[in-house]
Amino acid sequence: ELKVEQNPLFLSMQEGKNYTIYCNYSTTSDRLYWYRQDPGKSxxxxxxxxxxGAVKQEGRLMASLDTKARLSTLHITAAVHDLSATYFCAALKGWYGKLIFGQGTELSVKP
Amino acid sequence: DTAVSQTPKYLVTQMGNDKSIKCEQNLGHDTMYWYKQDSKKFLKIMFSYNNKELIINETVPNRFSPKSPDKAHLNLHINSLELGDSAVYFCASSHSSGGAGDTQYFGPGTRLTVL
Known part of the structure; x- marks a missing residue:
């Protein structure tokens, strides 16, 4: 059974600092997704x-995937308040679009 | 233009009632999904339809019944509502059912509260 675990679950950061969120998954998965959720939103x-080895970057966020270690990371560079949200990783199980989500990491960026 | 829309946004009802949530996508996608997000923010897939055909049917009480009248719509009907059904229900859609890393696009969610 595919399980996805994130850590940390809560992260309080200072503006300007760097940090990494880790996403481990228990069995083979060919796709790894990262989502953001603001409070009360989609x-x-x-x-x-x-x-x-895939690496993608958008602004201050960079995500990478190591399928051999079954690990994805989301790296935050020079955090700003606007990045405060809950971040989810999800692994694809099978071929029918079944996403298995991690527990989410609630990120709070403080001045 | 809203890509994936859901109605209603909020739903407050009594135990034992029957209610429906509607979802529509205007992205031209073939596959639609229902997810449940509980009070701890945990997200779990419930159902998926591809071109009106049920392809994912998780272990969900049979009080929950999805219906897809066409590939742009996926509704969720819930019978005999229970307190434990209180959650946020998200609809999502993707171009196809998981091929080539298709991204799933989520609707705004429906917050269901059962009293």
Whole structure:
């Protein structure tokens, strides 16, 4: 059974600092997704990682995938308050679009 | 233009009632999904339809019944509502069912509160 675990679950950061969110998954998965959710809002797609060694960057966020270690990371560079949100990773199980989500990491960026 | 829309946004009802949530997507996608997000923000897939055909049917009480009248619409009907059904229900859609890393686009969510 595919399980996805994120850590940390809560992250309080200072503006300007760097940090990494980790996403481990328990069995083989070919796709890894990162989503952002603001309080009371929908999920916004950030990245889709399709292959081993994939790296994608958008602004202050960079995501990577190591399929051999079954690990994806979301690196935050020089955090700003606008990045405060909950970040979810999700791994694809099978071929029918079944996403298995991690627990989410609630990020709070303070001045 | 809203890509994936849901109605209603909020739904407050009594235990034992029957209610429906509607979802529509204007992205031309073939696949639609229902997810449940509980009070701890945990997201779990419930159902998925591809071109009106049910392809994912998770272990969900049979009080929940999805219906897809066409590939742009996916509704969720819930019978005999229970307190534990209180959650946020998200609809999502994707171009196809998981091929080539298709991104799933989520609707705004429906917050269901059962009293």
């Amino acid at each position: 999920l916004e797609s950030l990245f889709v990682l399709l292959s081993n």
